[in-house]
Amino acid sequence: MNFLKPLIDIILPPRCLGCGKIVETEYSLCADCFQKVSFITKPYCKICGLPFENESEITRHMICPNCLAKKPKTRLNRSAILYNDFAQHLILGFKFSDRTDLRKLFAKWLYLAASDIIKEGVDMIIPVPLSYKRLIKRRYNQAALMAKEFSVFTGIEIDFLNLVKIRHTRPQAILKGNARLKNVKGVYQIKHPHRVKGKRILLIDDVMTTGATLNECTKVLLKAGALSVDTLTLARVKKD
Ligand SMILES: [Zn+2]
Numbered sequence: 429m430n431f432l433k434p435l436i437d438i439i440l441p442p443r444c445l446g447c448g449k450i451v452e453t454e455y456s457l458c459a460d461c462f463q464k465v466s467f468i469t470k471p472y473c474k475i476c477g478l479p480f481e482n483e484s485e486i487t488r489h490m491i492c493p494n495c496l497a498k499k500p501k502t503r504l505n506r507s508a509i510l511y512n513d514f515a516q517h518l519i520l521g522f523k524f525s526d527r528t529d530l531r532k533l534f535a536k537w538l539y540l541a542a543s544d545i546i547k548e549g550v551d552m553i554i555p556v557p558l559s560y561k562r563l564i565k566r567r568y569n570q571a572a573l574m575a576k577e578f579s580v581f582t583g584i585e586i587d588f589l590n591l592v593k594i595r596h597t598r599p600q601a602i603l604k605g606n607a608r609l610k611n612v613k614g615v616y617q618i619k620h621p622h623r624v625k626g627k628r629i630l631l632i633d634d635v636m637t638t639g640a641t642l643n644e645c646t647k648v649l650l651k652a653g654a655l656s657v658d659t660l661t662l663a664r665v666k667k668d
């Protein structure tokens with residue numbers, strides 16, 4: 429099929445996933461759109477991945493005050509980009525407008541953000557599930573699409589069916605603080621604990637806001653016998 433590629437490129441040239449402008453490589457962004465992406469880079473807390481805002485915050489162990497005060501249940505947490513206006517534009521398109529072509533680009537960004545996690549070792553990838561009701565409405569789970577692509581990239585096994593959301597909840601985005609914790613409490617379940625027992629699990633989701641969903645899923649996985657849980661999201665909302 430490769431000999432057809434130049435012809436296909438003339439008829440259907442690759443387009444920027446952000447603005448639709450013609451670009452050279454498939455599944456990429458043009459230079460203007462790329463500039464709008466805010467990648468999370470070091471220095472950040474080596475446990476929760478929170479970027480240090482200024483030098484005075486950086487501790488000797490590269491661990492933020494929150495993680496020092498109370499060690500999180502999650503082994504490592506990483507996000508690829510900050511949730512700015514442009515990230516929102518891409519992610520909303522991915523979530524609600526069938527822009528599933530974005531998954532390859534997102535999986536690449538996840539892979540870059542996951543280097544510390546991969547170094548520590550991962551046995552199985554699990555995407556954060558949607559409720560059945562939401563899955564029917566949206567027809568696909570955006571976290572699962574990204575996670576599947578990520579699994580192809582890394583060769584790490586993926587399990588879509590074990591972690592399930594047993595109750596439909598209000599979207600976390602419309603809630604605040606404690607209401608978010610309450611909203612997700614007890615709504616996730618492991619159907620086959622033996623499949624996660626003793627395993628190092630990597631949970632994947634699209635956006636991390638307060639981390640309530642990821643925390644709840646982590647708790648459920650550890651309770652089911654997982655050896656460790658890392659969490660990886662495409663974008664992270666920066667707290668003000
Ligand atoms: Zn563009």
Ligand SMILES: [Zn+2]
Pocket residue numbers: 473474475476477478491492493494495496
């Ligand atoms: Zn931290």
